[in-house]
Amino acid sequence: TxxxxxxxxxxxxxxxxxxxxxxxxxxxxxxxxxxxxxxxxxxxxxxxxxxxxxxxxxxxxxxxxxxxxxxxxxxxxxxxxxxxxxxxxxxxxxxxxxxxxxxxxxxxxxxxxxxxxxxxxxxxxxxxxxxxxxxxxxxxxxxxxxxxxxxxxxxxxxxxxxxxxxxxxxxxxxxxxxxxxSYIPVPGSGYSDRMTFIQRVKNMLFYSIxxxxxxxxxxxxxxxxxxxxxxxxxxxxxxxxxxxxxxxxxxxxxxxxxxxxxxxxxxxxxQCKPSKPLPEDLEAFVQSAGEHGVIVMSLGTLVNGLPMYVAEEIAAVFAKLPQKVIWRHLGDSPSTLGNNTRLVTWMPQNDLLGHPQTKAFVAHGGTNGVQEAIYHGIPVLGIPLFFDQFDNLLRLQERGGALILELSKLSGHTFHETLQQVLHNPAYRSNMQRLSRLHRDQPTxxxxxxxxxxxxxxxxxxxxxxxxxxxxMPWYSYHSVDVLLVLLSMVLLLVLAAVAAVRYVCCGMCWKGKVKRE
Structure with a gap:
C-alpha cells in the first residue's frame, strides 16, 4: 500500500x-x-x-x-x-x-x-x-x-x-x-581573448559575416x-x-x-561521468598495451574519415609506436595499418578516456570530446575540421592541455612530431589534470x-x-545612441550659446568704443 x-x-x-x-x-x-x-x-x-x-x-x-x-x-x-x-x-x-x-x-x-x-x-x-x-x-x-x-x-x-x-x-x-x-572572439576567428588591433578588426569582420x-x-x-x-x-x-x-x-x-x-x-x-568497465575484448586489447598505454582517436560523426592518403600516413605513424591505438574509422582500412591499431566504427569514448591506460586523445575538437577530455584529464592532439572545432581546441591549447595540427600542415612527419610532444611532454597531461580538478570542483x-x-x-x-x-529595445536605445545624441546636442547648444554670448559682448564693446572715438 x-x-x-x-x-x-x-x-x-x-x-x-x-x-x-x-x-x-x-x-x-x-x-x-x-x-x-x-x-x-x-x-x-x-x-x-x-x-x-x-x-x-x-x-x-x-x-x-x-x-x-x-x-x-x-x-x-x-x-x-x-x-x-x-x-x-x-x-x-x-x-x-x-x-x-x-x-x-x-x-x-x-x-x-x-x-x-x-x-x-x-x-x-x-x-x-x-x-x-x-x-x-x-x-x-x-x-x-x-x-x-x-x-x-x-x-x-x-x-x-x-x-x-x-x-x-x-x-x-x-x-x-x-x-x-574587443576581447570576446567570434567563433571561426581562431582568436583568444587577448587580441591585437588587427585581430580586433578581423574579429569585427567575422561578426559582420x-x-x-x-x-x-x-x-x-x-x-x-x-x-x-x-x-x-x-x-x-x-x-x-x-x-x-x-x-x-x-x-x-x-x-x-x-x-x-x-x-x-x-x-x-x-554529459561526462566516471568511466564504466570496457567490453571484455576491448579491455583485453587495452591491457595488452602494457606500460606504453593507449591512444584514442576519433574525428566525430559528420565525416566518414580523412582522405585516404592522409589516413595512410596517420596509420603508418601509429604502426611505428609502442602504444596501442583505438581508432574510430569508417570506410576502407588503410594499407599501412599496423598490428597495434584497432579500427572500430563505434567506441565507448567516455569510458576509454577515463581508462588509466589512455595516454592521449587524437580528436577533431567537437564540444563533447573536448569536455570529456577535460573531465578525465587526457591531453589532446587536435585536428580541427570545420565549424567551432578550431576554436574549441584553441581554448585547450591556450591552457596548455593540447596541441593543434591544422589540415594544411598534416603529414606523416608533422603528425608524428606533434603526437610525440603530447605523449612525452608531461606538461600537457599535468595541465589537463589541473583543468580536470577545476572542472570537478563544483558545489553541484x-x-x-x-x-x-x-x-x-x-x-x-x-x-x-x-x-x-x-x-x-531597438538597437539605438540598447546602445544609448539616442541618449548620447541628446547629450551631445545639449553640449553643442551650450557651446553655441556661449559663443553667441561672447560675440555679443565683444561686438557691444567694439560698438561702444567706436561711438566714443567718434
Whole structure:
C-alpha cells in the first residue's frame, strides 16, 4: 500500500515535457537530459523527424511524435573537408572556393528551411495540434541550433528551456549577453581573448559575416514562418532571446571569461561521468598495451574519415609506436595499418578516456570530446575540421592541455612530431589534470544543476524574473545612441550659446568704443 501511494505521489509530481531536439551529436547531449528527467519521474514526448540519424522511434525514456521530413546532406561534409584541405594547401582557385562556400550556405539555408517546413506541417495538422494542447505540457525543451522548437513553444504559449550553445545566428552568448568584440572572439576567428588591433578588426569582420548569414541565409525562412502563423511582428532571434532558461553547454574552465546573464545556466561537461568497465575484448586489447598505454582517436560523426592518403600516413605513424591505438574509422582500412591499431566504427569514448591506460586523445575538437577530455584529464592532439572545432581546441591549447595540427600542415612527419610532444611532454597531461580538478570542483554536478532549473521552470510556469527585457529595445536605445545624441546636442547648444554670448559682448564693446572715438 505504501509503495502504491509513493508511486501515485511520484506521478503527481512528475512534469510533462515536450522535447524538440536536433539530430547528430546534439542529440547525444539532449538524450543525457532526457535520461535525467526520466529518472526523476517526468513524462517526455520527443518530436522525431522521419529522416533522423540517431533518435530512435521507440524508447522506454520517451514517447515519440513522428513528423515527416526529407533532410539529406549526403556526402557534403566529406566533400567539403576535401576542398578545405585543398584550400589550405593553395590548390583551389578563388572561383572554386566561392563555389563551395555558396554550396555551404545553400546547405545551411536548406536545413533551416526543412525545419520550418516541419514546424508548418505540425501547425497545419489540426489533430496533432489538438493533441499537443490537450497534453498540457509544462514546457518545451529544445536545442535552438535549429529553431523549430522555439517557434513551436511560442505557438503553444509554453515556457521555453534551451539546451544550447549554438543558435541560428551563431554562438548563443552573442544574442543573450553583452559581448564586447574587443576581447570576446567570434567563433571561426581562431582568436583568444587577448587580441591585437588587427585581430580586433578581423574579429569585427567575422561578426559582420555572421550577421549577414543570419539576415540573408537563415533569418528569411523563420520570418516567413512567423509572418504566416503569428499576428504580431516577430523574428527568430527575438523569440530565442525570450527563452526562460538557457542551459549553456560551457563552463569557464573551458571558455574565456565573458559577461553573462542570470538566466544562463552553465552545465559544461554535464554529459561526462566516471568511466564504466570496457567490453571484455576491448579491455583485453587495452591491457595488452602494457606500460606504453593507449591512444584514442576519433574525428566525430559528420565525416566518414580523412582522405585516404592522409589516413595512410596517420596509420603508418601509429604502426611505428609502442602504444596501442583505438581508432574510430569508417570506410576502407588503410594499407599501412599496423598490428597495434584497432579500427572500430563505434567506441565507448567516455569510458576509454577515463581508462588509466589512455595516454592521449587524437580528436577533431567537437564540444563533447573536448569536455570529456577535460573531465578525465587526457591531453589532446587536435585536428580541427570545420565549424567551432578550431576554436574549441584553441581554448585547450591556450591552457596548455593540447596541441593543434591544422589540415594544411598534416603529414606523416608533422603528425608524428606533434603526437610525440603530447605523449612525452608531461606538461600537457599535468595541465589537463589541473583543468580536470577545476572542472570537478563544483558545489553541484552540472547535470543536477541543469535538471534543477528545468524543474524550476515547471514549478513556477517560467522564469521571466531572470530574463532581461533588453531584447525588446531597438538597437539605438540598447546602445544609448539616442541618449548620447541628446547629450551631445545639449553640449553643442551650450557651446553655441556661449559663443553667441561672447560675440555679443565683444561686438557691444567694439560698438561702444567706436561711438566714443567718434
Amino acid at each position: 505504501v509503495l502504491f501511494f509513493c508511486l501515485q505521489i511520484n506521478c503527481c509530481l512528475g512534469g510533462n515535457v515536450l522535447v524538440f531536439p536536433v539530430d547528430g551529436s546534439h542529440w547525444v547531449n539532449m538524450k543525457v537530459l532526457i535520461e535525467g528527467l526520466h529518472a526523476r519521474g517526468h513524462n517526455l514526448t520527443v518530436i522525431r523527424p522521419t529522416s533522423s540519424w540517431y533518435i530512435t522511434e521507440k524508447s522506454h525514456l520517451y514517447t515519440t511524435i513522428l513528423v515527416s521530413d526529407d533532410v539529406n546532406t549526403g556526402d557534403f561534409f566529406t566533400r567539403y573537408l576535401d576542398i578545405l584541405m585543398d584550400i589550405q594547401k593553395g590548390e583551389v582557385s578563388p572561383l572554386q572556393f566561392l563555389t563551395i562556400q555558396l554550396e555551404f550556405f545553400y546547405m545551411i539555408s536548406r536545413a533551416h528551411q526543412h525545419t520550418c517546413d516541419m514546424v508548418a506541417r505540425i501547425i497545419e495538422d489540426k489533430e496533432l495540434i489538438k493533441r499537443l494542447l490537450d497534453e498540457k505540457y509544462d514546457l518545451v525543451l529544445t536545442d535552438p541550433a535549429m529553431a523549430g522548437g522555439v517557434v513551436l513553444a511560442h505557438y503553444l504559449k509554453l515556457p521555453l528551456v534551451m539546451n544550447v550553445r549554438w543558435i541560428t545566428s551563431g554562438e548563443g552568448h552573442f544574442a543573450v549577453a553583452p559581448s564586447p568584440l 555572421i550577421l549577414v548569414q543570419d539576415r540573408f541565409v537563415v533569418g528569411p525562412h523563420y520570418k516567413a514562418l512567423c509572418d504566416k502563423y503569428f499576428d504580431e511582428g516577430c523574428d527568430i532571434v527575438t523569440l530565442i532571446q525570450s527563452a526562460d532558461i538557457w542551459l549553456m553547454r560551457l563552463d569557464f574552465v573551458f571558455d574565456f571569461p565573458r559577461p553573462t546573464m542570470p538566466n544562463v545556466i552553465y552545465m559544461g561537461g554535464f 554536478k552540472p547535470l543536477d544543476r541543469a535538471l534543477f532549473w528545468v524543474e524550476f521552470v515547471m514549478r513556477h510556469k517560467g522564469a521571466a524574473h531572470l530574463r532581461s527585457e533588453s531584447f525588446r
